[in-house]
Amino acid sequence: MNIDSIQNGIVIDHIQAGNSMSIYQLLHLDRLACSVAIIKNCKSAKMGRKDIIKIDEDFDVNLDALGFVDPNVTVSVIRDGQTVEKRKISPPERIVNVIRCNNPRCITTTEPGLDHIFHLADAARGLYRCVYCDAAKQ
Amino acid sequence: MIKHLNDIQDLSSDQIEQLIALAEDMLADRAKYQSALAHRTLATLFFEPSTRTRLSFEAAMLELGGDVIGFADPNSSSATKGESVADTIRTVACYSDIIVMRHPKEGAPIAASLRSPVPIINAGDGGHHHPTQTLADLFTIRREKGRFEGLTIGLCGDLKFGRTVHSLIHAMARYEGVRFALISPQELRAPDYILEGLRTRSNVSYEETDSLESVVPRLDILYMTRVQRERFFNEADYVRLKDSYILTLKTLADAKDSLTILHPLPRVNEIAVEVDDDPRARYFKQMYYGKIIRKALLAAMLGVAP
Incomplete structure (x- = not known):
């Protein structure tokens, strides 16, 4: 091909x-x-x-x-x-508006105009957490 | 001192020590601080119900000579009209020097602090954090035990949604030789992000168990919590779990004489009334200390503490 x-x-x-x-x-x-x-x-x-x-x-x-x-x-x-x-490329320390938080209790689900921000919580596992509610994303 | 207080981890160990020292001085000489915050205004924004946290903050501000505005019921604010947290904060910041806020959504104080020119204090955000309750807990522990290091702390009840538990674990995990016994039903165990934090620390240890009786004899502090009805999406789950632990004098039969029993309050039935008169029960004193440490926090965050 x-x-x-x-x-x-x-x-x-x-x-x-x-x-x-x-x-x-x-x-x-x-x-x-x-x-x-x-x-x-x-x-x-x-x-x-x-x-x-x-x-x-x-x-x-x-x-x-x-x-x-x-x-x-x-x-x-x-x-x-x-x-x-x-x-x-390396895992970024912070990602902004790349993914959304799925936690229904998170402020990002109701507050308009708020950036969806995640920080790298565990580099070995590629684990990110929402800076507002700590919900995990992998 | 910090600009905003969202999480107990925003405070360094030294800053916590400074607050405790200031609170001790305020306990010893109330008159010395009676005008410390004169002409300053505290706004208390409670989007969720509260008795102790709101009233203790308001009492603290009044005892420091300051003024208080705010609302205790979101139905009396523009939140019911759909106003955002950011716009509410922009508004209230025009009328106050510092804002204490409780909100059902996790992370709401962070969203508020992004838009606020005045300090924001988190007075509870959903099931997430409650740093000023932790300051009350720490001040009580220090007064009762004289130290933080080397204590065995049992945290019992709703460790999943119990925001005071999350903040207290974060705070106590800094100290050498602290042992946590995390006592809860399987469904209400502490969240992963809390346990991750403990696993990465070599200075502390923890165990998870569903048996209060098995760990009581080893405890220096027993921190009871209420099952958080308002956090359940399903009422049936709450009903099934609400009576998981009820502390009675019989439960305490093998406990140490030096045990300190704490509870962030309100309680429902997780501590039997018969325990209230036991000298080890310190939860009513704990809420008094809560007012004192909040006085210290307000003075420190407004930069007027001597």
């Missing part, structure tokens, strides 16, 4: 197999007018299987959102067909 290489844009690589659609939705890639390729379950020497997303446009990737969903991904910036930058 061949996917054209991109000239200017972003490649999100080393996505855990099966996670690409979550990332697609989280980064709102459906709103882009450019070509976006989702490559699922391709072979990887390091991971066995992985997903890749190629975005044919320079795009400001929300690294915090990526770090929350899959901190092992790599993000490459492509200019004139060459990789000019590789960004390693």
